[in-house]
Amino acid sequence: MELVSSEKRIQKLINLTTFKYAMAYNETLSAVSLENKVITFVKPIYIGLAILNISITLIYDHV
Numbered sequence: 001m002e003l004v005s006s007e008k009r010i011q012k013l014i015n016l017t018t019f020k021y022a023m024a025y026n027e028t029l030s031a032v033s034l035e036n037k038v039i040t041f042v043k044p045i046y047i048g049l050a051i052l053n054i055s056i057t058l059i060y061d062h063v
Contacts, residue, residue: 001033 004010005028013019013032020033 001031004030004032 002013004013010022010030010032013034014022016034018035018037020035022030022032024030
């Protein structure tokens with residue numbers, strides 16, 4: 001949660017993909033709530049293998 005007094009900053013936070021909700025306390029002060037930015041990988045072995053394959057492909061394409 002972030003307390004904001006600037007209209008530009010409020011609009012910037014609302015445009016984020018992690019935006020949850022906003023509460024206006026008065027004309028100059030608002031609170032903006034954002035979701036966590038943590039991504040949980042359920043299958044890390046598959047992700048690691050995919051990253052390795054992409055890296056190998058990029059190396060062979062470069063050479």
